[in-house]
Amino acid sequence: MMRRMQSSETTVFIVDDNANHSAGIKQLLELQSDYHLAGIATNGEDAVKRLAEANVDIVLMDINMPEVDGVAAIQQIMAINPNLKILALTGYDESDLIFRAMKHGAKGYILKTMVTSQLIAAIEEVLNGKVYLPPILATKFFDEFQSRMGKSNRVDPTKQALLGYLTSREKEVLKLLTDGITYKGVADKLVISETTVKTHVNNIFQKLQVNDRTQAVLYALKYGLVDGGSNPSQMAG
Incomplete structure (x- = not known):
């Protein structure tokens, strides 16, 4: 550690x-x-x-x-x-x-x-x-x-379709967030400013119709943007 x-x-x-x-x-x-x-x-x-x-x-x-x-x-x-x-x-x-x-x-x-x-x-x-x-x-x-999300493997196609509104960069940002990386860490990895990262995150929230980072990460896991087998304990980091 x-x-x-x-x-x-x-x-x-x-x-x-x-x-x-x-x-x-x-x-x-x-x-x-x-x-x-x-x-x-x-x-x-x-x-x-x-x-x-x-x-x-x-x-x-x-x-x-x-x-x-x-x-x-x-x-x-x-x-x-x-x-x-x-x-x-x-x-x-x-x-x-x-x-x-x-x-x-x-x-x-x-x-x-x-x-x-x-x-x-x-x-x-x-x-x-x-x-x-x-x-x-x-x-x-x-x-x-x-229990809250439901154990069915069926995915709501309407909600899944919202991921399609994300730009390639926004998808990159969201995938890094699911790994528990901080905004500063995302900025360093993508060689962009932290302010730009926050702008991307706000856009992600609006497009996915969520209110915070945890909801966005859970959305990505449920609707297939990232592998659901990722380490879940890092998702809200």
Whole structure:
């Protein structure tokens, strides 16, 4: 696994209504990394307000919180600050929660029981532009995805036809996105500017009638633009 150079300037923000758990995460970060704790929010509403313009590198987001839960908080935060990296850190492994958290913008999902052994690795992966889903959770995610999309092999020809509206360059961009490559990585590979990549991505969204990168990638997988056997854990990277 490629490691990101740890730096005291790498900032982590915790969102959790359990003070004991937040304290434990803080202690773990201090013992096992050089990360700086930028702040702690005890509920989703406070998190949305504080992270709207916050300059932090990664957010550790609890899911089960009163009033504004973690999934809703992720959705609201990403709508305001779409470049923020969010790692869901929760005690719940329901497939629906995993799917919705990832769909709305989380770049990873791990359980609190995995914290001691996997948290730092998960943070590193997300900071490196990857998606972190332990195998058991990845399985649950794609079981939910298949359930929602339907297990029939029949493809809607109308929706498949929308791929034909993509230019060759837009198809190249979309295929790279399915490999979990960041916008900057796509720009480097295609020798174009990151601004141009974002323009292509916006065009892809409009032509495929989707709202975000994850939906576009799932669309490409379902309707045959890329091999469905690609590593699914990277698709929302």
